[in-house]
Amino acid sequence: MKPSVLAILLCLMMASPLYAMEPAAGVIKNVSGKASIGRGEQIIPAAVGAKIHSGDILETGPEGSLGVIFRDDSTLSMGPETRIVIDDFLFSPGEGQLSFVSKISKGTAAYLSGKISKLSPGTARVETPLAVLGIRGTRFLVEVE
Secondary structure, X not given: OOHHHHHHHHHHHHHOOHXXXXXXXXXXXXXXXXXXXXXXXXXXXXXXXXXXXXXXXXXXOOOOEEEEEEXXXXXXXXXXXXXXXXXXXXXXXXXXXXXXXXXXXXXXXXEEOOHHHHHOOOOEEEEOOOOEEEEOOOEEEEEEO
């Protein structure tokens, strides 16, 4: 490979966002109505198969809904007019790195826990404006007005 081509490739790799180098936290399995993914300064229309990363903001419109399956087999279903930030997601059981933290600021969401809460109780949680829900292998529905 020519030195100039190698230099260009290295520059492109260095300019890539960090989330492009780490595995996705999850994937969108279903979407209806208006829904989007906020990633940095970008707003991306939500689509089946789209990858979700730590730091992403998931939002649904007035008649929208969204379903996500995470790498640890957790599921998240969002109802209309819902906003959730995937604050942190780590799933490397072999390295002892397990964490799932999300923040819901409005709307409704149903959650079914996966392997993170079973392998490391207390490292998975959902934060609301008024409470923090520690997840230890459960399912729940939360509504934030």
